[in-house]
Amino acid sequence: MRISTLIAVYAPISLLLPVTVALVRKKYLVNELRPVAFYIGLQLFTEIFIRVLSFGFHVRNSLPFLHIYTVLEFSLICWFYYVFLKDFIHKNIIPVLVTGFLLFAIINGVFIQTVFEFNTYPRSLESLLIVCLSLIAFYKMFQTLEYVRIDRTSVFWxxxxxxxxxxxxxxxxVLGNLLLSKDQELSRMAWAIHAGLDIFMNIFIAIGLWWSRREQ
Amino acid sequence: MFLFAGGIILFLNSYQKRILSNQLKMQEMEVKHQQELFYGNLESMENERKRISRDLHDEVGAALSTTRLIVCQIQEKDTDDAQTLTEECKKMIDKTMDNIRRISNDMLPHGLEEFGLEYAIEELCDKVMMASDIDIDFDSEDYHGVNKKAELVIYRIVQELLNNSLKHARATEINIGIQKPDEEEDYLITYQDNGIGFEYPVPRKKAGLGIMNIENRVKMIFGSMKLFTQPQQGFRIEIKVPVSILLQNEN
Known part of the structure; x- marks a missing residue:
C-alpha cells in the first residue's frame, strides 16, 4: 500500500487521541473548550456515520453529508472563537459570520453547486474565515499577555x-472538485496531505485539551 | 508546514520576550515604589529628627541657658549654702546642656547637608575617638556625591558599624575608606576593625538585626555588600554603591 494511501486511510485513528483526552478531562472542558469537545464528537460521529453508510448501506457518495458537516463544523469552531474573543472584538461579528455562512452554504447547495459534489466554495470560505479568526486569536494572546506560559494553555494549542x-x-x-476529477495520483497525494494535517490538528487539540485547567 | 512551524516558534519567542520585558518593568516599578516608600519614610523620619533637634537646641537649650544665668545671679547675692547649691545646679544644667547638644547632633548629622558626606563622617569619627580609645583612620578619594538622601543612608550605615565596633567588637583600630576604583561604575566603601569578629552567618540568624538593617539600607541605594568576619579575626565589610545613585540629583 502506498504511503499516501496509508496516511489517508489511517488518519481517522488519530481522532482517538483527542477523544480519549476529552473523556479523561471532561469535567474541565468548560467555556471555550466545550465547543471543541462537541467538535471532536462531531468528527467522531461523522467518521462512524460515513463508514456505516459506505460499508453497511453501500452508499457511494456521502458528499451531501459534507455540506451539513461544513456548517456544523464552522458553527462549533466559531463558538470556540466567540467565547475566546468576545471581549476583544465586537460581540456581533461572529454570530453574523455564522448566519451569513449558513445562508451562503444553503444558497451554494441549492443554486451554485449540487449537494453531490464537493462544496468547494463553502469549504474554502470556511477555511479563510477560520484562518482569519485564528490570527485574531493569536493577536489577542500577544496583546493581552494573559498567560505566563503560553505553551501550557489550551487556547494556544x-x-x-x-x-x-x-x-x-x-x-x-479551492481545488477540491478539480483534484477529484483529474489526475488520480495528484488527488491521492493531495488527500494524503489533508489527512496528515488532520493528524496534526488532532494532536494539537489533544495537547490543548490536556492543558485544560492547568493554565497559568 | 515549515512556514507554520517557523511562525509558531516566532510567536512563542516574541511572546516570551514580551512577558519577560513586562515582568522586568513590573519589577523595576516595584523597586522604584519601594525606594520611594523608603525615601518617604526616611524623609519624614529625618524631618522629625530635625524638628526635635531644633526644638532641643532652640527652646530647651535656650531655657536652660536662661536658668543658668538666673542661678548665677542668685549665687552672687545669697549665703554660702546657697552658693554650694547653686554651684551644683550650674553643674547639672551644664551637663544637661551637653547632653542636649549631643542628642541634637546625633539626630541630625552635623555638617552633612552643608559640607557633605566626607565631612560628616570625619566629624563622626572625631567624636568616637574622643569618647573612646579607638583609633580611626578615614580615607576618601575621588568622592563627588551629591545625593543627600543616599549620603544620609551611607552615613547611617557607618554610624551603625561604628556603634557595633564600640559596643561588641572590642576593637582598637578602625579603617574606613571611600574609593572609586578606576573604570568601575560603583563607589567602594570599606569598613574594617580589628575586633573580636564573629561567626558569620550564624549570628545573623540569631541576633543580626544591625547587619540586617545595614543590608536593607544598602539595598535601598541599589548597592551590594560583602561581609568578611570570623571569631578573633576582626570584621570587614565592602559596600558597593552605584556612582549614578550618588550623582543623582534628588530634586
Missing part, C-alpha cells in the same frame, strides 16, 4: 491546530 489545518487545506478545498 487548539488555535494552532486550527490554523495549521485550515491554512494548509485552503488550496485543497
Amino acid at each position: 487548539i488555535n494552532s491546530g486550527f490554523t495549521l489545518y485550515f491554512s494548509g487545506n485552503l488550496f485543497l478545498f
Whole structure:
C-alpha cells in the first residue's frame, strides 16, 4: 500500500487521541473548550456515520453529508472563537459570520453547486474565515499577555491546530472538485496531505485539551 | 508546514520576550515604589529628627541657658549654702546642656547637608575617638556625591558599624575608606576593625538585626555588600554603591 494511501486511510485513528483526552478531562472542558469537545464528537460521529453508510448501506457518495458537516463544523469552531474573543472584538461579528455562512452554504447547495459534489466554495470560505479568526486569536494572546506560559494553555494549542489545518487545506478545498476529477495520483497525494494535517490538528487539540485547567 | 512551524516558534519567542520585558518593568516599578516608600519614610523620619533637634537646641537649650544665668545671679547675692547649691545646679544644667547638644547632633548629622558626606563622617569619627580609645583612620578619594538622601543612608550605615565596633567588637583600630576604583561604575566603601569578629552567618540568624538593617539600607541605594568576619579575626565589610545613585540629583 502506498504511503499516501496509508496516511489517508489511517488518519481517522488519530481522532482517538483527542477523544480519549476529552473523556479523561471532561469535567474541565468548560467555556471555550466545550465547543471543541462537541467538535471532536462531531468528527467522531461523522467518521462512524460515513463508514456505516459506505460499508453497511453501500452508499457511494456521502458528499451531501459534507455540506451539513461544513456548517456544523464552522458553527462549533466559531463558538470556540466567540467565547475566546468576545471581549476583544465586537460581540456581533461572529454570530453574523455564522448566519451569513449558513445562508451562503444553503444558497451554494441549492443554486451554485449540487449537494453531490464537493462544496468547494463553502469549504474554502470556511477555511479563510477560520484562518482569519485564528490570527485574531493569536493577536489577542500577544496583546493581552494573559498567560505566563503560553505553551501550557489550551487556547494556544487548539488555535494552532486550527490554523495549521485550515491554512494548509485552503488550496485543497479551492481545488477540491478539480483534484477529484483529474489526475488520480495528484488527488491521492493531495488527500494524503489533508489527512496528515488532520493528524496534526488532532494532536494539537489533544495537547490543548490536556492543558485544560492547568493554565497559568 | 515549515512556514507554520517557523511562525509558531516566532510567536512563542516574541511572546516570551514580551512577558519577560513586562515582568522586568513590573519589577523595576516595584523597586522604584519601594525606594520611594523608603525615601518617604526616611524623609519624614529625618524631618522629625530635625524638628526635635531644633526644638532641643532652640527652646530647651535656650531655657536652660536662661536658668543658668538666673542661678548665677542668685549665687552672687545669697549665703554660702546657697552658693554650694547653686554651684551644683550650674553643674547639672551644664551637663544637661551637653547632653542636649549631643542628642541634637546625633539626630541630625552635623555638617552633612552643608559640607557633605566626607565631612560628616570625619566629624563622626572625631567624636568616637574622643569618647573612646579607638583609633580611626578615614580615607576618601575621588568622592563627588551629591545625593543627600543616599549620603544620609551611607552615613547611617557607618554610624551603625561604628556603634557595633564600640559596643561588641572590642576593637582598637578602625579603617574606613571611600574609593572609586578606576573604570568601575560603583563607589567602594570599606569598613574594617580589628575586633573580636564573629561567626558569620550564624549570628545573623540569631541576633543580626544591625547587619540586617545595614543590608536593607544598602539595598535601598541599589548597592551590594560583602561581609568578611570570623571569631578573633576582626570584621570587614565592602559596600558597593552605584556612582549614578550618588550623582543623582534628588530634586
